């Protein structure tokens with residue numbers, strides 16, 4: 818028996834659920850003006866919107882670079898250029 822994969826579902830203006838994961842639009846980078854996306858599990862997404870700290874929820878799965886992207890939107894290479 819095969820289960821049909823659920824179609825993508827918009828959960829919030831900046832979040833789309835795809836199966837067991839949620840694709841989140843990160844803040845726009847204040848250095849280059851481009852956006853980025855992060856992918857987390859559905860459970861972690863609900864923890865995040867419930868007010869959990871990104872550090873606690875994503876550790877140790879995401880690098881500090883990925884966490885910074887989700888919090889500030891600033892790309893690693895942009896931060897280096899602005900310093």
Ligand SMILES: [Zn+2]
Pocket residue numbers: 846847848849850851891892895
């Ligand atoms: Zn940037």
